[in-house]
Amino acid sequence: MTETAHQTPDLKELFRDSATYWQRQTKEINAIADDIEQTLSDQLDTARRESLTRKREILGDAVQTLLERVKSPELVLATTGTTSSGKSTLANFLIGDSLLPSAVQEMSAGLVKVRHHDNRHTLKIAPTRGATWATGEWDNLSANDIRQRLENTMEAFREVEKEDSSIEPVQFEIDWPIRLASEKLRFGLPEGTQITILDLPGLKAINDERNGPVIRKNISQALCLVAYNAEETDDKKQKELLNQVINQVTSWRKTSDVLGRMLFLLNRIDAFSRNDSDPNASLAKFRSYVTKQLREGLLKELPEEQTTINEIEPAAISSLPALWAVEANLAQSEPKKQQDCLESIEANFSTIFPKGYWKSYPRDFEDLTDDLRRHLIDDTLRYSFANEFEQRLGKHIAVNLPEIALAGPISTVANAANDFLTALDQTLDAYTTRTEDEAENAKKRLAKIEDSLIRETENIITNLEKLKKCAIDNSENSGVDIIEDIGPVLNEIGNYIGKPQLLAPIRNLSTDIFTRPSNDLSDFVEAILQASSPAPSPLMIGAPTLAQFINAVEKLQASPYGKVWQEGGVFREGPEATMVQAALDEFSKQLSVILNFVVAHATNHSGERISIIFKECVSLFIAEIEKRTHDALKHDLQAFPGLSTIFDGEIVFPSFKSVPINFVPEIEEWNGVETREEKEVSYERSLWTLYLMRHKVEKIVKKDYDVKGISICGIGDLFSGFYKSNEYKPLEECVWDYITTLIEVFAKSTKTRIEKGIESYKLAIDQSIYAVEKKQEEEIKNFKLYKNRLCTLLNTTTYAPEWKQITMMESSDVI
Structure with a gap:
């Protein structure tokens, strides 16, 4: 895939700096604790000694959790969208394989979680109340095997749902090699970043009592990609789709940060190239319309979030040709699969390319040279707006990943450090001669x-x-x-x-x-x-x-x-x-x-x-x-x-x-x-x-x-x-x-x-x-010195990087 221009060393430096700061700070805290406990070795009562030991361990555990998160942060990308928005195809594009079904009815309930694993190809269907379908774990499956099992399970679920509306949502867990995990450098991700893709039910289904709690729980620490069906031309239906987005955005906002972590996306924009003399102008007009309606609708619901809402600017993509291009690119050792993908692009999405584009290609795709295949893959990613979308996604990740991965552990460490320091200060007061x-x-x-x-x-x-x-x-x-x-x-x-x-x-x-x-x-x-x-x-x-x-x-x-x-x-x-x-x-x-x-x-x-x-x-x-x-x-x-x-x-x-x-x-x-x-x-x-x-x-x-x-x-x-x-x-x-x-x-x-x-x-x-x-008559030496050191540590402004101020390198290329 074409290399994006936004290399972001900021994330790596930020993660490293966070770890370095707290390792140094913890070392200094433990040093003064050792000095105080050694000086008071014959004085400390059992209860206070045990209390200090417990607080030291809590701080150590918190720092260890932070270091583990720094070493292996988790990036969770959740895809959802309006009716027929192609959200599962979008998830497949991010995964790099046609793993999730997209040609069946709207998945009315259930959550699909795909975790990156270099070698495993595993599907797990969790047991749920009322299940009439097979549950358990299967290994060494093909993408087609997994997709078929998902389809069959959801069909079975829909049949049971007709008789029992209280049935629990289905939950799928898949271990699979995710494409984004092999391209961390392009997204400026720290080495060791774990990547998970969540394919959520459609927006219309998320507000029900079964799915709502599951969805809200899983997106609390996720970057959410909200897909909108740009193919819809009916004005009433467009309005309803926009209202779906507005309703769910407001429903999901359990903290003031969630809205800022959503990336809105116009999918299926190839519709503008089919019968339009100027598809780029029509797309620009449509994007402007959706942006305006989305902002106005959200401002009506959340006027206090005006700054964040005014920055909403939906990205655009045709996810299906982008998926086929990615699959073709990854099928270098499978010529037949690669050719099928390229033929599908030409047969179904030829209009996204400039007029006369296909004249330079042979009629029979078997005659494509390696160079022409590579160019066709790159051009598909370009004209499907996949490259532009991934640039936006990279910036979105860079701005929000620190908050998701580090904010909680850093807060826990800071609270544990302050608690330990306060206990040390109170220990000094307890054993100061008065x-x-x-x-x-x-x-x-x-x-x-x-x-x-x-x-x-x-x-x-x-x-x-x-x-x-x-x-x-x-x-x-x-x-x-x-x-x-x-x-x-x-x-x-x-x-x-x-x-x-x-x-x-x-x-x-x-x-x-x-x-x-x-x-x-x-x-x-x-x-x-x-x-x-x-x-x-x-x-x-x-x-x-x-x-x-x-x-x-x-x-x-x-x-x-x-x-x-x-x-x-x-x-x-x-x-x-x-x-x-x-x-x-x-x-x-x-x-x-x-x-x-x-x-x-x-x-x-x-x-x-x-x-x-x-x-x-x-x-x-x-x-x-x-x-x-x-x-x-x-x-x-x-x-x-x-x-x-x-x-x-x-x-x-x-x-x-x-x-x-x-x-x-x-x-x-x-x-x-x-x-x-x-x-x-x-x-x-x-x-x-x-x-x-x-x-x-x-x-x-x-x-x-x-x-x-x-x-x-x-x-x-x-x-x-x-x-x-x-x-x-x-x-x-x-x-x-x-x-x-x-x-x-x-x-x-x-x-x-x-x-x-x-x-x-x-x-x-x-x-x-x-x-x-x-x-x-007993005087304990160095108490004043310890007190000053504690005052300095306790009065130091808590280390809290400004996540939102990360500056990103902008691409000078127009895609």
Whole structure:
């Protein structure tokens, strides 16, 4: 394959520097620990000695894990995509072999994990509940063998799924030589990098209860390639595909980093070369359209991620001809296979090449020289945009691999190092000779520090608890028009931490959770009643009962209500009312189901956003506490350097779960009076018959009758009435209970950390008084020196490379 131009020694240097730094730092920490323990060899009590040993081992294990990760980092590339986007073909292109099936139905469930192995060709199908297919492990398989087993297993799964919708997803594990692993130099990957390819279910399937947890777990530390089907020309279908992407991107975002680790990809772009006089211009126009729609859709969902979203620029590729070119390139020792691949390219994708390109090639591919074969392979990779895509992929890897491979282990090492250093500092305090007056003064310093830390913490908690007050003050209001005073509160909190817009997700809660889901469904229903074909909104994508809901709306349209749906109307008792009532009952039932899905999706999504933003706020809150306390008590804190680590480590917040709601339309009983004209017949005697005989007399009279039936308002008022009803109240309370919980978790965790940090030093001081009483004259040499060394280590800024600032060499060649 053509050599890409972006050699990236930065990754190798960064991994090496990380290892070198922590090896050096750990060596220095262990050296001072050895000195302290040797000096106190006759003094240390058993409990403290064991504690120091345990903390030293924890640090050693953390460093070893980091060194192993540096020596053998793992790169996980996860492929997923919209319906018919060619995501499995894309995965095969990265693997370098037609390993995964792509010509079958959408894989509705299951995860395929392909791990690189130089020599193994193994398939493992894990046992799962309800499996009717073969499970176990098979070795020495061909690519065709594995592909066939995958197809057969998924066919069997789909049959069982028809009877048992709760069946567990299938999980496949494959060991196979992955092409990218043999081309690490081209991607600037450190030697020893382990590569795994995940082929995920399509975007439309990922939101279900079975696949969702599996997928989210596996992409948490992966670079995700999201493929979009560029072959789709129908406007409605294009909109639906884009909504699939937007929905799943927002669903996957469990941390603020996940969005930045996604590379969007327009696949099957060969469609533009088939019947287009200027395919490059059409592709550029389409790419611009998709980019604009994608950015606007994601900004609507995640306005706080504007910087990342504005940098989204989808790459492009025709993955199938690119796959065949790669297979041809790797089949140098298999002329027949290589020729088949090249013939397939010419037969199916000749239009991606310039006009007249094939005139330079012989009619019979058996006559191709080695030089022509090589040129055809290179040109296929060029005109399928595979080279351009791999350049983008290389940059994507270089920017994100350090975060995936190193951030966690480095954080673990840093926390373990600080914990060990703090324990050493407290050990010095415990065995420093003190008089009772000196100990009392030290405790006063600690009390002063504690008061300052608690005071600053209380200031922040007081501001946060204003959010709780907003919820309480509005708890008696009906409907969801609440939190009138939340804007000023959020501004106050935002200004305190220096980021006024950070809390925007909370500001927009009412719209995000209540207004928008109802509006989306209302607009969708209105469009169907107008006899148009709307595309489901991002929130509706993946709703398991969407087809039933559409059918219920169409039945409502076909009923007499369909003629008066805008303004509403009355329907007299009888066949008309019965038909409307039945259609409305089914509509209400299906709307309740899909409404719970959409609202739960919107609410859980908003809950995750709140949690992410709250975590970011917490780091800023704590930084502000430390800054203000340090500015006020710089001298006092220097006496207890271990207190600088009390806020280290992440505060764990609970996940959010919504509560169900029910759509109950307002149907009023209708009673009225109806005047009808009727023919009245009587028999009378008249003059002209001399009153001898009676004759028939007919006349038209008006009579009033009592009538009854049902009265139903227009569809807009139906939704509006429900939106203002008490059905939303429990959900509203659930959301604000969650915010209250986050505040309480932060308050409790922060105060506990302060109390534990202070208390540990108090205990050390108490022990030092005990030592003075037992051995008044003993002086331990070098304590001051040790203290200074510990202060230096504890006050050193934690090593944290800026992953995103890696500069990449740009290619000067235009592909």
